[in-house]
Amino acid sequence: MHLRASQGSFREQLGRWTVICLFLGLMTVDLFARPVVAKLALSSGTLALYFGISILNGLVVAALSMFLEWWRCSVVSTLALACRINPRERILRMGAIGFICGAMALAYVLSLWGLFALTTLIILLTLAHMRRFMHGIAGLLRPNRRPSWQDIGFLVHIYITVLAALTTLTISLELLSFSLGKAPAFHGAIMTGEATMIDAFYFSIVVMTTLGFGDITPATPAAKLLVSFMCLTGYAMFALIIGVVTRGITTNEEDD
Structure with a gap:
């Protein structure tokens, strides 16, 4: 029996991919809409422009998310057991999740309340993912438990999710300080008001x-705590x- 249970529900898919889709949404805003977003941040802008960028970014992230799920189900289907259960529906669900997260990304950048709300959500989801990771590791350390490629894929997915979450929290600290x-929360390549998702990801x-x-070095107590957590978490995982x-x-060599 593999680590993962049934993954057919939308709720399960939402929990697994929300952080990564939010990360993609922030990355697309940063790469393609940064000049417009900067103008909106300095002025009230127009409501139509705000919603237009949100919807456009949502569509872009939806397309990326659907491609990611299609690739996961088609190319690495041996690592994605759940894709055998109605893969088309899973791809459409991923599109919906991607659209929602992509549309919310602009609120994360421009609204202080949006920044607080989405940061809190990311923290809660990160803790949930880490709990699943430790539960999975505990199961794999049992005697006579042979890890499968699906088990390894499960752990790698959580590692990537935590990386995306900590990247988002890094940019959150800088945006909050600004x-x-x-x-500024960090010294070096990340400068106040000029922080990018590429900087945070790197x-x-x-x-x-x-x-x-x-x-790039942490400059505030909050940033130092985050970096300490990142070091311990990344190394351990x-x-x-x-x-x-x-x-x-x-184990495979011993069996042979």
């Missing part, structure tokens, strides 16, 4: 892999995944 007129990878180039893979290979 919105409240406080000192920084999260560097921290979670414990490379620590030093070109990566080490556990490698341990599971090694155990699976060793």
